[in-house]
Amino acid sequence: MDVHEFRKLGYQVIDWIADYMDKGYEGPVTPNCQPGDLLKQIPTSPPQEAESGSQVLADFQEMILPLTSHWNDPRYMGYFPCNHSGAGILGELLSAGLNVNAMSWATSPAATELEMVMMRWLGELLGLNWPGTIQDTASTGTLCAMLAAREQVAAINADGYYGKKPLVAYASDQAHSSAIKAARIAGIGDAFLRAVPSNEQQAMNVTALKAMIEQDEQLGNVPFFVMATVGTTSTTAIDPVAEIADICVAKGIYLHVDAALAGTAAILPEMRWLMDGVAQADSFLFNPHKWMFTNFDCSAYFCKDPMQLKRALAIQPEYLKTEHDASVENFRDWSIQLGRRFRALKLWFVMRTMGVKGLQDRIRLHLEMAKWFAQQVADHPQLSLWSQPKLNTVCVYLDGDGQTESLMKRLNETGSVFLTHTVVNSRYLMRVSFGQTHQTWTHVHQLWKLIQDQLAAD
């Protein structure tokens, strides 16, 4: 592709994205398709001769779009928001243009330093005065935190686990599955990851946590890591971080706070209580790529003492040594990966072009949408509200076996909305997750009408 073709197609792609953002996707928000529907359209071998970029772009529109789940269409209310924005897209585009590897300060001074400042900006929005780095996902962040914690209590990096007392990690039974995955990867093992029971609000039972820690101590095990969740994936439940922190501080146990979704809400003064107790923790994570209008991937990882993380992850082979290593941050030493994209650019574009007030206004709107919708559900004769939403997610159910699942399925089949489910205490719940960048009241009202129509049709 020569520069002339790049320029021409580049304009076309910008135009397409502009229309996509402005009007949403013209077809169903999620595809009604079967496994293999794309496989059978794409040749099994690459072309020998070059094809035109226009042809690939045409195929993108014809083959890819109809088989895509449109996460950034305002009708998408499944899982969690995964927000792009015009500013975020331009940041990504510039990052792709430069395509630097931000593994070390020396390999890209601007990328490293902008990342430092963006983490400072985010910290200020949250009232958290800790340094940080941008990880790709919360899963990676959880693993980083667990490794930092592990290295605090035992020299596993040097010696491995053999002959040592078992290290034990704790997270609630509502914690994200990445806690299990991290414990496996880090070699802790399911046997030493305790699922702390949660209470009727799906928040961690702190009394149970304390008892479990003490039981492990009596067994001669070494409690080393607790993960508290602010806004669980399933129902956005909120663990009592301050109480958990009290236990961790008293026991000298590392505390990681996973606020992947909910952290964004804490930029509102009236929601700052979400951060209660976090200052007593060791690390804190939230994903601007979820609810803060910043393209995926962008996971903001803060740590009270970066040396904890660097002790776990820093490696210095000869070919990566540079003149300034002693006086700069090399973010490869804060990460699982060596290679790193220039992710700070998109955050810079988003925060500056929206401004703090713009970010707050948009998040406040989403919270109001969730409240309004919850009220309609509560007032409806057939629907039940699982709990009053504190955040962006409303969990809803119908009485009767299979009724909720059936309703959700029929709603999704319209192609006019996409919702996902969870199961809590054996109850199937339909989750409605607000917070998409382009969502307006119109979309909320359309959803509510759609639900009423479906129920009326029963």
Added chain:
Amino acid sequence: MDVHEFRKLGYQVIDWIADYMDKGYEGPVTPNCQPGDLLKQIPTSPPQEAESGSQVLADFQEMILPLTSHWNDPRYMGYFPCNHSGAGILGELLSAGLNVNAMSWATSPAATELEMVMMRWLGELLGLNWPGTIQDTASTGTLCAMLAAREQVAAINADGYYGKKPLVAYASDQAHSSAIKAARIAGIGDAFLRAVPSNEQQAMNVTALKAMIEQDEQLGNVPFFVMATVGTTSTTAIDPVAEIADICVAKGIYLHVDAALAGTAAILPEMRWLMDGVAQADSFLFNPHKWMFTNFDCSAYFCKDPMQLKRALAIQPEYLKTEHDASVENFRDWSIQLGRRFRALKLWFVMRTMGVKGLQDRIRLHLEMAKWFAQQVADHPQLSLWSQPKLNTVCVYLDGDGQTESLMKRLNETGSVFLTHTVVNSRYLMRVSFGQTHQTWTHVHQLWKLIQDQLAAD
């Protein structure tokens, strides 16, 4: 940023990238800057009110560009290629527009299936008929392979390491540092990662490997993982994969082949020997984001038996269950991370718009550049060639303490080239890494003239 502003700035960014690709960066290829040079230009707090996108774009050009290492300028010959291309950038831009989370088939059928086909295409180019997935980096790939191997020999995921025989991993003393990092993260520990000596070509000494494995067996340890490297980071040395594979197969040890850089060269028929023995291994990785004109991040990870990987990494919480889970690939189960970007798009754009022949022609050109340059060095009275380059990287030195480092420093200070170093057997080597997307003979000749001029000025 409204759609109108997005469109206007989008065009401007496309224009800027087009010029950047066409002409290279106007200033020095790497900045002559000090730590803090960007920090002092960016306000410590985010703006309260929205700023215009034009202002941010202007600041990008004024503040970010002069402090960036221009990895995609053809004068950049440090480390390894980290290639963008017009097609790769458009793929990234479309991916940013959709911004899907490709964690599961159901969350983005097109992203999952295109990834499957792109891995098939890449496999065909390499003569490797294995399924695969796109990881972010080779570091992550090494970790995935080690975890797959670990779970083959011991139920660490379930039980942890306690009471088990030590598991031992092997890689040459020239292997990438990610082997050490993976062994630490996975809890193997430095104590059980053996650095197998390399020979005078920096290739793994297979006799030593065999002896080390047998010694571990005698100690009652469990050899479980060998990493062979095709194209080391330092000098692009090539381990004898076929011989290593013979040992691994005989002993039932998992073999991972790291060809992060060199794998791209194996798409040339005359370089296919790089793949010798790989079919006997368990997993193989190369990075199209290095030398194959595909934007970072794009690391192609192939595995003979995906169940090995999935046994190590699959987790199925309730909120991620979908209707088709039994009949589709959910690539989250092949990855450290849960969330995944739509990385296959850029590969699709690159492979189709260049065609197999176009890819091969470009790689062949880079190999010729390395050969030509090596010949000039060999013929030069002062310079010495470390070894005949088999790939894109030429290692060069001058006799006399500090002479090579001094030459490299002076070359880099001109801003007309960027080179990095390594140290092998206590000898400081200047590495010249060819393979940038926009590199032509002009750049190679300019480099050679620059070196001659510097030497003449001594």
